[in-house]
Amino acid sequence: MTADTVISAQGLNLTFQTNDGPVHALKDVDLDIRKGEFVSFIGPSGCGKTTFLRCIAGLETPTGGTLTVNGMTPDQARRARAYGYVFQAAGLYPWRTIGGNVKLPLEIMGFSKAEQAERVARVLALVDLAGFEKKFPWQLSGGMQQRASIARALAFDADILLMDEPFGALDEIVRDHLNEQLLALWARTEKTIGFVTHSIPEAVYLSTKIVVMSPRPGRITDVIDSPLPKERPLDIRDSKEFIDIAHRVREGLRAGHVDD
Amino acid sequence: MKSVLPILTIVGAILLIWVVAVIPMNMHLTADQAQRDGLVVTPATPAERQGYSGLGLSFANPDLIPLTYNLDRPRLPSPHQVAGEMWDTIALRNVTSRQSLVYHGWVTLSSTLVGFVIGTTLGILLAIGIVHNRAMDMSVMPWAIASQTIPILALAPMIIVMMGQFGIQGLLPKAVISAYLSFFPVVVGMVKGLRSPDAMQMDLLRTYYASASQGFWKLRLPASVPYLFASFKIGISAALVGAIVAELPTGARAGFGARMLVGDQYGNPLVTWAALFAAAITAAALVAIFTAMERLTLRRMGMAAA
Ligand SMILES: Nc1ncnc2c1ncn2[C@@H]1O[C@H](COP(=O)(O)OP(=O)(O)O)[C@@H](O)[C@H]1O
Numbered sequence: 001m002t003a004d005t006v007i008s009a010q011g012l013n014l015t016f017q018t019n020d021g022p023v024h025a026l027k028d029v030d031l032d033i034r035k036g037e038f039v040s041f042i043g044p045s046g047c048g049k050t051t052f053l054r055c056i057a058g059l060e061t062p063t064g065g066t067l068t069v070n071g072m073t074p075d076q077a078r079r080a081r082a083y084g085y086v087f088q089a090a091g092l093y094p095w096r097t098i099g100g101n102v103k104l105p106l107e108i109m110g111f112s113k114a115e116q117a118e119r120v121a122r123v124l125a126l127v128d129l130a131g132f133e134k135k136f137p138w139q140l141s142g143g144m145q146q147r148a149s150i151a152r153a154l155a156f157d158a159d160i161l162l163m164d165e166p167f168g169a170l171d172e173i174v175r176d177h178l179n180e181q182l183l184a185l186w187a188r189t190e191k192t193i194g195f196v197t198h199s200i201p202e203a204v205y206l207s208t209k210i211v212v213m214s215p216r217p218g219r220i221t222d223v224i225d226s227p228l229p230k231e232r233p234l235d236i237r238d239s240k241e242f243i244d245i246a247h248r249v250r251e252g253l254r255a256g257h258v259d260d
Numbered sequence: 261m262k263s264v265l266p267i268l269t270i271v272g273a274i275l276l277i278w279v280v281a282v283i284p285m286n287m288h289l290t291a292d293q294a295q296r297d298g299l300v301v302t303p304a305t306p307a308e309r310q311g312y313s314g315l316g317l318s319f320a321n322p323d324l325i326p327l328t329y330n331l332d333r334p335r336l337p338s339p340h341q342v343a344g345e346m347w348d349t350i351a352l353r354n355v356t357s358r359q360s361l362v363y364h365g366w367v368t369l370s371s372t373l374v375g376f377v378i379g380t381t382l383g384i385l386l387a388i389g390i391v392h393n394r395a396m397d398m399s400v401m402p403w404a405i406a407s408q409t410i411p412i413l414a415l416a417p418m419i420i421v422m423m424g425q426f427g428i429q430g431l432l433p434k435a436v437i438s439a440y441l442s443f444f445p446v447v448v449g450m451v452k453g454l455r456s457p458d459a460m461q462m463d464l465l466r467t468y469y470a471s472a473s474q475g476f477w478k479l480r481l482p483a484s485v486p487y488l489f490a491s492f493k494i495g496i497s498a499a500l501v502g503a504i505v506a507e508l509p510t511g512a513r514a515g516f517g518a519r520m521l522v523g524d525q526y527g528n529p530l531v532t533w534a535a536l537f538a539a540a541i542t543a544a545a546l547v548a549i550f551t552a553m554e555r556l557t558l559r560r561m562g563m564a565a566a
């Protein structure tokens with residue numbers, strides 16, 4: 001753990017007590033995330049990616065180990081509004097315009113009217129939705145809705161952005177485009193990003209650090225620091241470095257798949 | 261308006277059944293009248309005719325069929341008689357007259373509306389309590405359900421008599437019964453609506469560290485609006501039924517319920533039927549108003565009408 005560590009997990013465990021017995025969603029997870037890193041979590045369904053992200057967000061309480069966010073407990077960090085969270089579904093309120101949806105956290109956090117308007121305009125421009133402020137969600141495509149939900153998470157300018165398969169439901173072309181935009185946005189805002197995916201190319205393309213996980217019990221099997229430059233055109237995916245990292249991720253996933 | 265054709269089809273079918281049913285239903289009365297008027301009737305005496313069904317008698321006396329539609333005091337009035345009675349009592353009478361159905365309609369409608377407002381307010385408050393308070397969640401709902409299993413016909417006279425003990429008469433006791441019937445659909449719909457946001461929506465608010473009241477005003481309440489309108493439509497019809505039922509057992513002198521009873525007691529079914537139809541039309545109009553409000557509100561809110 002160094003001075004610029006933002007998120008730190010040590011020996012983190014989370015066991016859900018279910019009717020079918022205990023489920024070890026996270027087992028002995030150690031991970032440090034430094035400021036400004038783009039960290040992807042990749043692994044098959046049920047390996048605890050969502051659970052880990054929710055622990056960081058203070059939405060789930062670990063049953064063992066320690067976890068700090070900005071040096072605080074996750075719950076303190078949540079109360080300090082330390083992060084923006086993007087869910088798999090955009091989850092925009094149908095009764096609010098796009099602008100109104102982005103404004104939601106600002107209203108809740110008590111920003112002034114003038115500041116709300118200024119921030120809404122700014123983050124909508126950031127996700128390329130300037131001019132859509134007065135539209136209702138149903139008037140937008142799925143990709144645009146997801147961008148609006150990212151704008152909503154950015155609006156209050158938390159240093160950390162947690163994203164749980166935000167583009168999982170979108171088709172590949174839209175996804176490529178959004179990945180490019182997300183990288184540009186990350187470069188401009190210098191946020192620390194935790195990003196769940198189960199697409200290998202997406203993880204390699206986006207991340208400075210790739211965390212490979214495996215299920216039953218949910219644990220980390222590999223952590224890969226990406227040697228790719230910060231500047232990443234889409235065709236970097238044809239480069240040798242890219243293919244090598246993708247290969248290593250695939251190996252990591254395969255190693256975790258012992259029994260099925 | 262795609263819905264018009266099916267509705268007209270149903271209305272047509274009902275009218276047809278009605279028109280056909282008038283003949284056997286009224287045939288015995290028609291035959292008695294015809295006999296008094298010196299017409300030839302088979303069989304010739306009322307006693308003999310008792311052995312016949314309405315249908316059998318109709319086949320025996322096809323000539324009398326047209327007369328079944330114009331009896332003064334028919335067992336089953338024909339559609340044109342009911343329409344005539346309604347035209348007479350709605351359009352031709354002064355609205356302040358006791359003969360006017362508009363006057364009686366307003367008496368019933370006013371207690372319906374007062375009762376609906378009371379019931380709806382109570383229903384919404386209970387629903388908010390149920391959603392936010394675990395003890396209320398466990399305790400209120402069973403009572404609300406139990407309350408609706410008591411037949412309103414048994415309860416209405418008790419409420420009216422008891423309130424009469426305290427000198428409360430007229431509109432208010434009827435409104436209480438309307439409220440009693442209309443609060444329930446509102447509680448049920450509103451609880452469902454307030455709980456309609458899914459786990460993800462609630463988690464999103466937690467990530468903002470939103471307070472419970474912010475969650476209520478910004479998420480739960482707007483999410484419940486479509487449910488609330490569905491409840492309003494059921495509630496307003498229930499309130500109307502409540503007001504009419506409240507007029508029945510107490511010898512009320514005004515209102516749809518009073519008219520139905522008067523028609524029944526004085527052997528004038530036209531009055532009963534006209535009141536019945538006027539009440540049905542009033543209910544349909546109230547529901548239509550709420551449907552229009554629902555459309556308007558949901559469009560304003562940016563949500564396409566369900
Ligand atoms: N609230 C919960 N209660 C019980 N089990 C849960 C709960 N949330 C997740 N799990 C279980 O924990 C494991 C990890 O789930 P999750 O973190 O959602 O995986 P992933 O996001 O990687 O697909 C799964 O086996 C899942 O069934």
Ligand SMILES: [Mg+2]
Nearest residue numbers: 049050051164
């Ligand atoms: Mg998941």
